Amino acid sequence: MEEELFELIAHEVTVEIKDEATGKIYRRELPIDYYENANLLKLSGENLDGSTSQLVFYSSRGIQRLKDLTGKGADHDPCGGHSK
Numbered sequence: 481m482e483e484e485l486f487e488l489i490a491h492e493v494t495v496e497i498k499d500e501a502t503g504k505i506y507r508r509e510l511p512i513d514y515y516e517n518a519n520l521l522k523l524s525g526e527n528l529d530g531s532t533s534q535l536v537f538y539s540s541r542g543i544q545r546l547k548d549l550t551g552k553g554a555d556h557d558p559c560g561g562h563s564k
Contacts, residue, residue, distance in 0.1 A: 486517060486518075487515065487516065487517040488514065488515070488516040488517075489514065489515055489516075490513070490514040491511070491513055491514075492509055492510065492511055492512065492514075493509070493510050493512045493514050493523070494507060494508070494509050494510075495507070495508050495510060510525075511525065512524065512525045513525065518539060518541055518542070519538065519539055519541055519542030519545055520536055520537060520538050520539060520542045521536070521537045521539075522534060522535070522536045522537075523535045523536075
């Protein structure tokens with residue numbers, strides 16, 4: 481039986497691109513921290529000054545949960561266990 485994954489973590493990513501002009505494929509290994517779960521994908525690395533920089537991409541589920549946490553979501557009970 482396969483193990484169920486809830487998150488993916490890596491401290492290096494491999495980027496593969498195909499150059500539009502030549503059609504050649506290039507691969508680079510980059511020192512970027514990678515974190516992914518059902519709610520988001522986060523890429524972290526260093527700026528030129530050594531401080532941390534991050535890009536975060538939210539899934540539809542992640543955006544909905546973020547709205548709910550900040551009080552901007554719809555007033556409904558998604559799991560049916562909190563209604564009066």
